[in-house]
Amino acid sequence: MLIVQKYGGTSVGNTDRIKNVASRVAKYHAKGDKIVVVVSAMSGVTDNLIKLAKDIMPLPSERELDVLLATGEQTTIALTAIALHALGIPAVSMTGAQAGIVTDGVHTKAKIQNISPKRIHDLMNQGNVVIVAGFQGQTIEGQITTLGRGGSDLTAIALAAALKADLCQIYTDVDGVYTADPRIVSSARKLDEISYDEMLELASLGAKVMQSRSVEFAKKFGVVFEVRSSLNENPGTIVKEETKSMEGIVVRGVSLDKNQAKVTLVAVPDKPGVAARIFKAIGDANINVDMIVQNISHGSGKPATDLSFTVDKPDLLKAQKVIDGLKKEIGYGEVIATDNIGKLSIVGVGMKSHSGVAGKMFETLAREGINIDMISTSEIKISVVVDLARGEQAMKAVHAAFLPA
Amino acid sequence: MLIVQKYGGTSVGNTDRIKNVASRVAKYHAKGDKIVVVVSAMSGVTDNLIKLAKDIMPLPSERELDVLLATGEQTTIALTAIALHALGIPAVSMTGAQAGIVTDGVHTKAKIQNISPKRIHDLMNQGNVVIVAGFQGQTIEGQITTLGRGGSDLTAIALAAALKADLCQIYTDVDGVYTADPRIVSSARKLDEISYDEMLELASLGAKVMQSRSVEFAKKFGVVFEVRSSLNENPGTIVKEETKSMEGIVVRGVSLDKNQAKVTLVAVPDKPGVAARIFKAIGDANINVDMIVQNISHGSGKPATDLSFTVDKPDLLKAQKVIDGLKKEIGYGEVIATDNIGKLSIVGVGMKSHSGVAGKMFETLAREGINIDMISTSEIKISVVVDLARGEQAMKAVHAAFLPA
Numbered sequence: 001m002l003i004v005q006k007y008g009g010t011s012v013g014n015t016d017r018i019k020n021v022a023s024r025v026a027k028y029h030a031k032g033d034k035i036v037v038v039v040s041a042m043s044g045v046t047d048n049l050i051k052l053a054k055d056i057m058p059l060p061s062e063r064e065l066d067v068l069l070a071t072g073e074q075t076t077i078a079l080t081a082i083a084l085h086a087l088g089i090p091a092v093s094m095t096g097a098q099a100g101i102v103t104d105g106v107h108t109k110a111k112i113q114n115i116s117p118k119r120i121h122d123l124m125n126q127g128n129v130v131i132v133a134g135f136q137g138q139t140i141e142g143q144i145t146t147l148g149r150g151g152s153d154l155t156a157i158a159l160a161a162a163l164k165a166d167l168c169q170i171y172t173d174v175d176g177v178y179t180a181d182p183r184i185v186s187s188a189r190k191l192d193e194i195s196y197d198e199m200l201e202l203a204s205l206g207a208k209v210m211q212s213r214s215v216e217f218a219k220k221f222g223v224v225f226e227v228r229s230s231l232n233e234n235p236g237t238i239v240k241e242e243t244k245s246m247e248g249i250v251v252r253g254v255s256l257d258k259n260q261a262k263v264t265l266v267a268v269p270d271k272p273g274v275a276a277r278i279f280k281a282i283g284d285a286n287i288n289v290d291m292i293v294q295n296i297s298h299g300s301g302k303p304a305t306d307l308s309f310t311v312d313k314p315d316l317l318k319a320q321k322v323i324d325g326l327k328k329e330i331g332y333g334e335v336i337a338t339d340n341i342g343k344l345s346i347v348g349v350g351m352k353s354h355s356g357v358a359g360k361m362f363e364t365l366a367r368e369g370i371n372i373d374m375i376s377t378s379e380i381k382i383s384v385v386v387d388l389a390r391g392e393q394a395m396k397a398v399h400a401a402f403l404p405a
Numbered sequence: 406m407l408i409v410q411k412y413g414g415t416s417v418g419n420t421d422r423i424k425n426v427a428s429r430v431a432k433y434h435a436k437g438d439k440i441v442v443v444v445s446a447m448s449g450v451t452d453n454l455i456k457l458a459k460d461i462m463p464l465p466s467e468r469e470l471d472v473l474l475a476t477g478e479q480t481t482i483a484l485t486a487i488a489l490h491a492l493g494i495p496a497v498s499m500t501g502a503q504a505g506i507v508t509d510g511v512h513t514k515a516k517i518q519n520i521s522p523k524r525i526h527d528l529m530n531q532g533n534v535v536i537v538a539g540f541q542g543q544t545i546e547g548q549i550t551t552l553g554r555g556g557s558d559l560t561a562i563a564l565a566a567a568l569k570a571d572l573c574q575i576y577t578d579v580d581g582v583y584t585a586d587p588r589i590v591s592s593a594r595k596l597d598e599i600s601y602d603e604m605l606e607l608a609s610l611g612a613k614v615m616q617s618r619s620v621e622f623a624k625k626f627g628v629v630f631e632v633r634s635s636l637n638e639n640p641g642t643i644v645k646e647e648t649k650s651m652e653g654i655v656v657r658g659v660s661l662d663k664n665q666a667k668v669t670l671v672a673v674p675d676k677p678g679v680a681a682r683i684f685k686a687i688g689d690a691n692i693n694v695d696m697i698v699q700n701i702s703h704g705s706g707k708p709a710t711d712l713s714f715t716v717d718k719p720d721l722l723k724a725q726k727v728i729d730g731l732k733k734e735i736g737y738g739e740v741i742a743t744d745n746i747g748k749l750s751i752v753g754v755g756m757k758s759h760s761g762v763a764g765k766m767f768e769t770l771a772r773e774g775i776n777i778d779m780i781s782t783s784e785i786k787i788s789v790v791v792d793l794a795r796g797e798q799a800m801k802a803v804h805a806a807f808l809p810a
Contacts, residue, residue: 015457015460015461018461019461049480052420052480052484053483053484053487055420056420056423056424056484056487056488056491057487057488057490057491060487060490061486061487061490063497064483064484064486064487064490064498065483067479067482067483067486067498067500068479068480068483068484068487070479071476071479071480074472074473074475074476074479075454075457075473075476077472078458078469078470078472078473079457079458079461079469079473081466081469081472082458082461082462082465082466082469082473083461083462085462085465085466085469086461086462092468093469093472095472095549098547142503144500144503
């Protein structure tokens with residue numbers, strides 16, 4: 001088997017942990033597997049480097065930040081190779097550039113354009129474990145680039161695709177993907193498998209095991225990967241294309257996002273172009289909008305609607321300012337803003353073929369006496385906004401209804 | 406003017422010092438000079454990285470050590486470029502590989518084979534200060550290499566040669582090369598200029614401003630360089646090919662090496678091949694021999710000689726063991742070993758054309774009542790071994806005799 005294993009910053013946080021990683025790799029090596037190991041910078045290192053740069057200049061050049069940050073993973077690859085040598089296992093480290101990872105030139109958030117896996121194949125065929133620096137690449141002109149947040153996962157998945165690996169393992173500090181956050185829902189269970197689309201919805205909903213773009217990349221290239229813990233031997237969660245059998249399960253998981261805030265414009269004149277004007281202005285201010293709900297406004301003579309949307313909590317003040325600036329132009333009634341909300345979502349590909357899912361969710365919440373502020377649905381997801389104080393109660397109830405122990 | 410400036414680890418030891426370096430570069434930039442800056446790792450960084458590696462394995466792979474250590478200079482180049490940006494000066498960092506520094510594949514002590522300066526020239530012609538990582542390069546196959554101790558000086562001098570620079574400045578924490586160590590000889594003076602050969606003799610004699618091989622490289626390629634302080638604006642010492650005018654000065658400097666030990670074999674049979682046998686065995690044990698003196702032995706019936714040599718102090722025990730092992734084979738009388746010595750040297754190209762220099766040195770020591778144990782001379786140097794306890798006294802007296810205040 002050809003296996004790509006990725007270890008994050010916590011898993012390589014000090015020399016003892018790097019030795020643990022080497023021991024795990026050694027077990028696979030002993031079975032005769034060919035192994036490519038992708039590592040992140042040791043935890044804390046990247047933040048320290050950024051701090052050094054900002055000590056000198058608050059907004060350092062992104063090209064130079066990439067040169068600086070790339071040293072973090074380069075340090076780890078060398079130490080990991082040495083740790084394998086200490087166990088008598090032949091191993092060779094490679095920077096992103098050496099591994100043939102070619103990116104575009106968008107510094108600090110480069111996209112992988114191409115991987116030339118020849119050198120890695122050659123080194124593996126000579127019996128080596130190959131250790132590749134995650135998070136980094138090189139432009140065709142030889143500039144050092146980094147891939148942005150979650151970049152090491154992306155490196156691993158892209159390498160698995162380029163090498164046609166049999167298995168891609170993403171080692172992290174959790175056991176896999178759960179039906180809900182086990183710190184909140186004690187009956188939450190680890191999933192054996194999940195589809196890319198479900199994982200994407202969960203990733204964007206606060207179950208932050210992996211960044212969306214790594215999952216999107218895996219989906220695009222059909223890379224099956226496993227999310228599992230580097231702290232134990234438990235099998236993790238397999239993430240793969242949706243199968244017929246997956247549709248038997250209506251709800252795969254429940255998530256609660258406490259990092260949203262809500263803005264409601266009451267009595268917005270109901271004429272074409274108003275919503276476009278509002279969200280253009282919000283977008284121009286670099287504010288990400290998540291849910292948007294519009295409904296008929298009652299209690300007004302003229303045709304008008306109420307318009308609500310959610311943004312990330314830290315952006316709430318900025319969003320209010322934008323909306324205040326539009327008051328004269330648009331002439332809405334009033335603005336109600338609150339960051340006292342939680343967004344509860346249920347996700348599952350089985351929803352496509354099962355009816356009554358939304359009804360059951362709303363009924364469950366009603367039985368708990370929890371009011372629903374906003375509703376938004378997609379093919380495989382239903383999200384509702386509730387009072388923040390009731391969020392965890394709502395999550396537990398919905399989890400119990402759809403995923404009984 | 407095209408200037409190559411090199412700053413060592415102390416000069417870039419923290420972000421404030423890096424800002425100071427940038428301010429200095431800015432002054433030259435304001436004059437319209439084209440500048441290439443070569444930087445070392447921030448002081449302490451390289452040692453920390455080595456410690457991490459040795460935590461994992463006492464004798465780490467030299468290939469991986471190079472991957473690891475190269476991150477030190479890569480960090481500094483990015484920070485230095487950012488510090489120049491903060492002053493509004495266009496600057497671009499380059500790793501050894503990016504700067505086109507091609508080396509052989511002898512990891513941890515690679516030799517520079519070739520420098521392709523095209524990219525540096527292009528960047529300078531676009532108005533950039535170019536910041537190059539010292540101490541590192543890349544093999545033709547793309548392996549990361551480091552140049553060993555003093556490697557950043559070598560990078561600077563090699564770049565100055567390849568770029569045909571008008572000036573190469575080696576910034577350090579001393580003001581230049583002195584006639585003697587000013588901590589011992591209060592009347593020591595900074596030299597305005599010194600020849601490569603004199604600098605080489607002083608470098609190998611304990612006046613450790615620079616490693617010999619950087620000076621040798623500069624001599625070979627005719628690179629004139631200046632050793633000066635990064636802590637003030639004082640002019641430093643120009644190191645260049647010997648000129649006629651230099652010969653007017655008989656003694657350029659006086660140095661005292663306290664790190665030598667002496668081994669004497671008494672009554673060695675005076676027959677061919679004995680010395681060869683001894684120094685072959687010493688060499689095989691990787692012990693560096695500095696001075697060797699042989700003289701007729703008195704007080705023995707058979708033809709015999711006394712043979713003395715000096716080694717680095719830490720090698721003394723090892724050298725004694727080697728000699729003990731040869732006792733039966735060679736049949737010498739006895740061995741006397743001591744590390745209680747100092748090696749005092751005077752250096753100057755003017756000695757070639759001046760007679761009586763040795764006599765004056767010995768006479769000076771005699772007047773001080775200091776006994777001479779060994780004498781060794783070259784065309785531009787006279788070294789004597791004296792009792793360690795009298796070393797500084799000897800140095801002061803000789804300095805006063807040849808270089809009066």
